[in-house]
Amino acid sequence: xxxxxxxxxxxxxxxxxALFAQTDSLKTSQYINSGELTQxxxxxxxxxxxxxxxxxxxxxxxxxxxxxxxxxxxxxNLYFLKALNINSAxxxxxxxxxxxxxxxxxxxxxxxxxxxxxxxxxxxDFFSVNRxxxxxxxxxxxxxxxxxxxLFYDPEKERALPILVLALCLIICIASSITLGIKxxxxxxxxxxxxxxxxxNLLSPTSNNVIQxxxxxxxxxxxxxxxxxxxxxLPNGQLGRLKKEAVKTVIGS
Amino acid sequence: MKKTILLIMLxxxxxxxxxxxxxxxxxxxxxxxxxxVTLKITDSDRIKVVEPTPPSIPLFSFRNMTSGSSSSVVFxxxxxxxxxxxxFRFFYFPLKTGKTTIPSFQVKVNGRFYSTREINIxxxxxxxxxxxxxxxxxxxxxxxxxxxxDSWDDREQWIGDSFLLAIPxxxxxxxxxxxxxxxxxxxxEMVRSFNLENEIDSDGYGKSTYEQPSVLNYENVxxxxxxxxxxxxxxxxxxxxxxxxxxxxxxxxxxxLYRFSYSNKTLRSxxxxxxxxxxxxxNVPASFGGAVGDFKISYSLSxxxxxxxxxITFTLKIKGRGNFNQFSAPEFxxxxxxxxxxxxxxxxxxxGIEGERTYYYTLIPQDKGSYELPELSFTWFDxxxxxxxTYRSPKEMIKVSxxxxxxxxxxxxxxxxxxxxxxxxxxxxxxxxxxxxxxPWYWILVLLIFAFSLFVAFFALDSKMKRDNPERYASLxxxxxxxxxxxxxxxxxxxxxxxxxxxxxxxLFEYLASKYKLxxxxxxxxxxxxxxxxxxPDWLLEEIQLFLNHxxxxxxxxxxxxxxxxxxDLNRIRxxxxxxxxxxxxxxxxxxx
Numbered sequence: 001x002x003x004x005x006x007x008x009x010x011x012x013x014x015x016x017x018a019l020f021a022q023t024d025s026l027k028t029s030q031y032i033n034s035g036e037l038t039q040x041x042x043x044x045x046x047x048x049x050x051x052x053x054x055x056x057x058x059x060x061x062x063x064x065x066x067x068x069x070x071x072x073x074x075x076x077n078l079y080f081l082k083a084l085n086i087n088s089a090x091x092x093x094x095x096x097x098x099x100x101x102x103x104x105x106x107x108x109x110x111x112x113x114x115x116x117x118x119x120x121x122x123x124x125d126f127f128s129v130n131r132x133x134x135x136x137x138x139x140x141x142x143x144x145x146x147x148x149x150x151l152f153y154d155p156e157k158e159r160a161l162p163i164l165v166l167a168l169c170l171i172i173c174i175a176s177s178i179t180l181g182i183k184x185x186x187x188x189x190x191x192x193x194x195x196x197x198x199x200x201n202l203l204s205p206t207s208n209n210v211i212q213x214x215x216x217x218x219x220x221x222x223x224x225x226x227x228x229x230x231x232x233x234l235p236n237g238q239l240g241r242l243k244k245e246a247v248k249t250v251i252g253s
Numbered sequence: 254m255k256k257t258i259l260l261i262m263l264x265x266x267x268x269x270x271x272x273x274x275x276x277x278x279x280x281x282x283x284x285x286x287x288x289x290v291t292l293k294i295t296d297s298d299r300i301k302v303v304e305p306t307p308p309s310i311p312l313f314s315f316r317n318m319t320s321g322s323s324s325s326v327v328f329x330x331x332x333x334x335x336x337x338x339x340x341f342r343f344f345y346f347p348l349k350t351g352k353t354t355i356p357s358f359q360v361k362v363n364g365r366f367y368s369t370r371e372i373n374i375x376x377x378x379x380x381x382x383x384x385x386x387x388x389x390x391x392x393x394x395x396x397x398x399x400x401x402x403d404s405w406d407d408r409e410q411w412i413g414d415s416f417l418l419a420i421p422x423x424x425x426x427x428x429x430x431x432x433x434x435x436x437x438x439x440x441x442e443m444v445r446s447f448n449l450e451n452e453i454d455s456d457g458y459g460k461s462t463y464e465q466p467s468v469l470n471y472e473n474v475x476x477x478x479x480x481x482x483x484x485x486x487x488x489x490x491x492x493x494x495x496x497x498x499x500x501x502x503x504x505x506x507x508x509x510l511y512r513f514s515y516s517n518k519t520l521r522s523x524x525x526x527x528x529x530x531x532x533x534x535x536n537v538p539a540s541f542g543g544a545v546g547d548f549k550i551s552y553s554l555s556x557x558x559x560x561x562x563x564x565i566t567f568t569l570k571i572k573g574r575g576n577f578n579q580f581s582a583p584e585f586x587x588x589x590x591x592x593x594x595x596x597x598x599x600x601x602x603x604x605g606i607e608g609e610r611t612y613y614y615t616l617i618p619q620d621k622g623s624y625e626l627p628e629l630s631f632t633w634f635d636x637x638x639x640x641x642x643t644y645r646s647p648k649e650m651i652k653v654s655x656x657x658x659x660x661x662x663x664x665x666x667x668x669x670x671x672x673x674x675x676x677x678x679x680x681x682x683x684x685x686x687x688x689x690x691x692x693p694w695y696w697i698l699v700l701l702i703f704a705f706s707l708f709v710a711f712f713a714l715d716s717k718m719k720r721d722n723p724e725r726y727a728s729l730x731x732x733x734x735x736x737x738x739x740x741x742x743x744x745x746x747x748x749x750x751x752x753x754x755x756x757x758x759x760x761l762f763e764y765l766a767s768k769y770k771l772x773x774x775x776x777x778x779x780x781x782x783x784x785x786x787x788x789x790p791d792w793l794l795e796e797i798q799l800f801l802n803h804x805x806x807x808x809x810x811x812x813x814x815x816x817x818x819x820x821x822d823l824n825r826i827r828x829x830x831x832x833x834x835x836x837x838x839x840x841x842x843x844x845x846x
Contacts, residue, residue: 054683054685054686055685055686056683056684056685056686058678058680058683061677062678065674065676065677066677068597068674069581069582069598069674070578071578071598071610086686092675092678095675096674096675099597099674103597103599108299129688129689130688130689133689133695134689137698137699137702140699140702141702143706144702144703144706144709147706147709147710148709151709151710151717152713152716155720180690184688184690187688
């Protein structure tokens with residue numbers, strides 16, 4: 001019993017450090033007062049290089065705020081998306097992106113999701129890659145403990161409870177692992193891109209007919225890359241082609 | 254009564270903000286002019302309009318149509334007022350003089366049909382003269398104006414000249430003030446189309462496209478006493494960033510002429526010289542942040558009384574023409590009692606130089622009481638007066654009361670619909686991002702958990718066997734002991750060491766002790782007697798006895814015989830252990846049967 005307790009303490013100590021580190025990086029951001037709006041273009045260039053090198057969500061977010069203050073909605077949305085790609089639980093980036101979308105000329109292209117779908121998206125966003133990794137670790141450990149409980153359970157008693165607990169822990173652990181794998185894959189192969197030109201024409205997928213005009217900041221999903229065009233899905237599901245120079249991808253530097 | 258019911262039924266429609274307006278540029282139009290029919294649909298919500306078919310107008314020939322959409326969102330107090338509009342423009346050429354009517358036609362808006370009004374038009378013979386324009390900054394050309402047009406069918410027009418002229422809107426401007434340069438094609442030939450091929454830039458300015466028509470829209474002008482037709486090719490917005498004589502971009506392209514057959518004529522724009530003056534260096538206000546333009550500033554405040562937890566939206570509007578892309582948001586002076594967010598910027602600008610920019614600041618009160626709103630100042634250089642101007646927001650007193658239940662709910666509602674841009678995150682250190690799953694400590698922990706699980710499972714299975722089948726457990730334990738002791742005994746036998754006998758003897762008694770719980774305190778004879786009571790076969794007891802005798806004798810054995818006896822006794826002890834193992838298995842099988 002004593003050894004088990006010691007082992008548990010050591011495990012909690014190791015795990016605790018990681019958990020607190022996660023909390024720290026997500027929640028202890030301090031806000032500056034107003035006025036820190038603009039930087040010189042040179043420093044902005046430097047900031048872009050630093051952010052692309054470090055791939056830090058806060059740095060991407062700060063770039064988004066900078067570009068928004070300059071009125072460049074396309075680049076602002078791109079950097080907010082880059083921040084969310086690294087950390088989907090980045091609440092400030094989510095807030096600013098929503099605001100930017102709300103006031104964009106293409107706001108009506110974004111569909112209004114059902115309440116339950118919105119909740120599901122929020123839950124998925126809350127579980128960022130790092131949070132999911134910790135979640136998997138916790139439930140793996142709980143599964144081990146549940147297994148231990150089951151194996152040392154009094155044979156005279158009904159074993160339904162430890163079996164249920166073990167099954168639940170294992171199911172959550174496996175589901176979290178699968179979600180983590182999908183999120184990691186999405187992080188590396190994010191198909192989202194942002195229109196960066198003030199306005200550009202969305203061409204038909206099969207011809208050069210103009211379907212509609214789209215504006216800076218519109219978030220599209222790249223389906224396929226062609227010679228000079230991307231085949232894209234608009235947020236409302238409309239399929240069309242956009243010139244490659246009109247959009248920037250989230251995973252590109 | 255019926256009328257009243259009808260009015261009540263139509264009341265919701267009257268409340269609707271949907272407006273459909275049909276207008277024309279002229280009610281009396283000359284034969285050399287063109288008719289522009291504008292259909293504008295506006296609503297407070299987003300609208301879906303099916304592109305209308307251009308109406309057929311007697312005496313007119315339809316030429317082309319354009320369409321556009323716009324939207325604006327304005328805070329009026331706490332209310333968000335939005336306007337969305339779709340505009341369709343139809344262009345017609347008059348064919349004959351006379352009176353005609355634009356017939357009513359249907360427009361489908363948001364799935365419903367609406368009819369336009371009829372408009373009466375009169376076409377007269379072209380005799381009107383357009384007002385004169387300012388002179389271009391092209392040294393060889395004087396002022397020009399509209400004049401009687403000549404017919405395109407006139408053969409004399411077929412031999413003539415065509416050229417491109419760049420005409421800046423202002424010839425002398427201050428550095429940073431944007432001006433618009435218009436590029437016109439002047440011709441007295443039959444130019445059917447113009448292809449723009451190249452734009453040659455020089456130093457000292459930034460540029461953006463202000464307007465680029467898709468068709469050649471001719472008007473008649475008089476230049477240096479000669480009649481020309483001219484059409485706008487392009488308008489560029491130029492923002493000078495260097496003082497002195499500035500050359501606007503030079504456009505190159507070719508005109509496609511018709512002289513019995515088609516031919517191309519390469520053209521290059523001339524003119525476009527702008528004198529750029531430096532900004533005065535004296536009396537520059539401290540708050541000047543580089544804004545140059547012709548601006549009108551206005552502000553609005555969402556409320557003056559609020560509770561803790563609620564916010565105020567301060568809206569600053571900058572309207573006019575200027576270098577909007579080269580200045581940042583004005584800052585509030587540091588004041589007591591409010592935290593001010595980074596402003597949200599909404600631009601409604603044409604080519605980035607003309608239109609309206611709106612800054613939305615969110616002010617959050619930090620304590621209850623009456624506070625003076627911090628001052629917001631914006632300084633710019635006015636191009637036309639040649640002086641610096643400063644706008645200061647008027648002093649406003651804000652009353653902040655204690656938080657209440659309503660303000661709490663307001664905050665909940667506000668959190669759902671964000672109204673302010675959140676500021677940047679400030680940290681001392683931004684570590685590079687490496688997912689936890691790509692870090693070694695993560696996988697060490699996973700391995701530890703798996704190792705822990707395996708250990709626990711093994712231990713639990715062991716305990717389970719001890720609990721459920723103690724005999725089998727004891728047998729397995731005995732076999733382990735046997736293996737443990739027999740190993741060194743076998744090694745000693747191979748090395749012809751006399752250590753074999755004590756090791757084998759010890760292994761045998763340890764095994765018997767663990768299997769039959771025989772005490773080590775008993776003598777060899779007593780142990781054998783105890784074993785005989787455990788239903789051990791006689792041959793096995795005899796073999797044990799024989800081995801123990803050999804063990805006793807081995808202590809006095811000559812070295813030459815040792816090899817033969819050791820080998821024989823090693824086989825014997827193995828036979829004994831196998832006998833016990835088989836005995837155990839038979840017993841186990843019997844018990845399971």
